[in-house]
Amino acid sequence: MQDLGHSAEEIASLFAIPSLPTDVRSFGNGHINDTFLIRTPERDYVLQRISPQAFPHPEHIMENMALVTSHLRSAIASRGGDPYRESLCVVPLKTGETYYKDKDHHVWRMTVCIPGVKSLDLPESPAIFLESGRAFGMFARDLDGFPAASLHETIAHFHDTPRRLDALRNAVRSDACNRKAQSEDLIALYLDRACHAGDLVNQLNAGTLPLRVTHNDTKLNNVLLDEKTGHAVCVIDLDTVMPGLVAYDFGDAIRFGANTAAEDEADKSKIHFSLPMFQAFAEGYLYECSNMLTENEIDSLPLGAWMMTYECGMRFLTDYLSGDTYFHTAYPAHNLVRAWNQITLLMDMEPYMPQMQNVVRLAAKKGRST
Ligand code: ADP
Ligand code: GN1
Ligand code: MG
Numbered sequence: 216m217q218d219l220g221h222s223a224e225e226i227a228s229l230f231a232i233p234s235l236p237t238d239v240r241s242f243g244n245g246h247i248n249d250t251f252l253i254r255t256p257e258r259d260y261v262l263q264r265i266s267p268q269a270f271p272h273p274e275h276i277m278e279n280m281a282l283v284t285s286h287l288r289s290a291i292a293s294r295g296g297d298p299y300r301e302s303l304c305v306v307p308l309k310t311g312e313t314y315y316k317d318k319d320h321h322v323w324r325m326t327v328c329i330p331g332v333k334s335l336d337l338p339e340s341p342a343i344f345l346e347s348g349r350a351f352g353m354f355a356r357d358l359d360g361f362p363a364a365s366l367h368e369t370i371a372h373f374h375d376t377p378r379r380l381d382a383l384r385n386a387v388r389s390d391a392c393n394r395k396a397q398s399e400d401l402i403a404l405y406l407d408r409a410c411h412a413g414d415l416v417n418q419l420n421a422g423t424l425p426l427r428v429t430h431n432d433t434k435l436n437n438v439l440l441d442e443k444t445g446h447a448v449c450v451i452d453l454d455t456v457m458p459g460l461v462a463y464d465f466g467d468a469i470r471f472g473a474n475t476a477a478e479d480e481a482d483k484s485k486i487h488f489s490l491p492m493f494q495a496f497a498e499g500y501l502y503e504c505s506n507m508l509t510e511n512e513i514d515s516l517p518l519g520a521w522m523m524t525y526e527c528g529m530r531f532l533t534d535y536l537s538g539d540t541y542f543h544t545a546y547p548a549h550n551l552v553r554a555w556n557q558i559t560l561l562m563d564m565e566p567y568m569p570q571m572q573n574v575v576r577l578a579a580k581k582g583r584s585t
Contacts, residue, residue: 223251223262226317230325231309233257244336244436245452246542252328259328260306264321265314265454268541273322275367276454277313280305280324282365283358283428283456290357300329301449332439332448338472341495343445347472348499350438350447351430351464355504358428363458366428373431373455374463376412376526380405383529386536394536398551404558405529415462415515415522423511429459434471434478461504461512462519468496469520470527474560481552488564493520493571497578505582513579517571521564528557 224239234255242252242261249264265273284305288298306325307313314324338344372378387395387402395402418424430437430450437452471478473492476485497516505513534541535550544550564571 222317223249223253223264226315226323227251227253227260227262227325229308229315230260230262230306232260232306232325243334247454253325259330261326261328262323263325264323267321270369270454272367272369274314276369277305277322277324279366279369279456280453281313283361283453286361287354287357294357299327303327303449303451303453329439329449331442333442334436334439334451336436337477338435338492339445341491343440344435344472344492345495345499346440346445346447347435347438347468348496348501349503350450350499351433351468352500352503353447354430354450355427355461355464355500356507358456359504359507361428363426363428366457368457369455370457373457374459374523374526375416376522376529377416379526379529379533380409380412383533383536386533390536392536392538394551398532398535398554401532401551401555401558404562405525405532405554408525408561411521412525414518415460418511418515419460424460424462424515425509425512426458427461428456429461429464431455431457431459431463431467433464433468435468460515460519461508462515463523464519465496465500465516466519466521466523467527468500469493470524470557470560472496473520473564474556476556478556479549479553480556483555483559486556486559486563488560488567490567490570490574493567494574494578497575498581501575501578501582502585503582505579508579513575514572516575517568520571521561521568524557524561524564528554528561531557 227236232255236253236255238254240252242250247266247269251262253260253262270276284302287302291298291301304327305313308315314322316322432452432455438447439449441448473489475487475489480486531550532554539550
């Protein structure tokens with residue numbers, strides 16, 4: 216991350232917070248935005264500079280966020296929850312706008328920091344992962360019926376896996392940083408699976424899977440969990456809330472949380488697909504939202520796990536070959552390590568597909584009967 220600490224402090228004071236910050240520090244492990252924790256005597260805030268590489272129209276994100284959080288607040292209140300703890304709350308500028316554009320045209324926004332929560336990079340237990348499943352299942356339910364057409368598409372073709380495959384092929388062809396030679400074996404493993412890249416989008420195009428409003432970035436650290444009880448509190452990182460398939464949300468969560476290792480673990484012997492973790496997430500997710508899903512959607516969930524792992528691995532590899540312009544990296548081979556990690560997970564997951572199918576069918580049956 217660039218050192219933006221100084222400007223973060225100045226920018227924080229432009230927002231409508233009751234007193235000047237007493238401390239400003241980098242926060243969280245997100246790969247996209249630059250995130251800062253802003254401490255004030257009254258409460259803490261989260262200040263973020265939205266990544267211009269990821270989001271060409273950050274103002275669209277803020278418009279989406281206003282609509283989505285307001286809808287979520289009503290849905291949460293009507294099911295008896297606490298709308299100000301279970302949904303993000305945007306802090307406006309002193310002048311009333313929802314974001315600040317700095318002299319370099321970078322967009323900054325602020326949200327209230329939810330106290331007494333944690334976000335994890337590895338689930339500590341199946342029970343924690345089940346909670347994360349509940350959080351995303353509730354999120355799906357709360358947004359059922361939200362007018363999808365009112366949302367901007369903040370990143371076009373975000374989970375269009377065939378396009379992600381084309382992007383990989385282009386990056387291999389241009390080999391802009393002379394990195395292809397070190398990754399020939401890995402590139403081959405991804406291209407070997409090219410015939411399956413369209414397996415989800417083809418069902419969407421054929422009308423057998425419905426488009427819904429989805430989160431599209433459901434990794435475990437995008438859910439805040441109560442520090443003491445471990446219960447799900449709030450789904451965050453709403454930048455990619457857009458029309459999508461439920462298989463994307465289910466699958467991306469599995470890709471991250473049913474891996475026995477962190478997403479950037481380099482030791483392949485530690486990377487395995489965990490069926491118990493898969494089952495825990497499926498039970499939590501389908502407990503909350505199986506009633507709104509079609510049979511085809513339920514059957515598409517294991518394929519979603521396969522697809523999101525495949526797609527995310529391709530995205531890491533594409534970014535590595537293109538010179539690490541998209542994801543935050545901590546060292547030069549970071550994206551290469553992540554891409555190896557994802558294909559290792561994928562190969563370990565593939566033999567489990569029939570068992571995953573049984574798990575989701577059973578969990579949906581259970582969810583529908585409660
Ligand atoms: P990115 O798009 O870079 O992933 P996120 O919005 O997910 O950015 O924020 C990065 C991290 O900051 C999160 O994983 C979480 O740990 C923390 N975080 C963000 N917003 C809040 C909030 N309102 N309250 C508490 N923690 C937060
Ligand atoms: C990014 O923003 P963050 O760190 O929660 C990325 C996801 C990837 C993920 C991989 C907007 O998520 O799509 O799956 O990294 N978000 C965006 O860890 O590209
Ligand atoms: Mg995030």
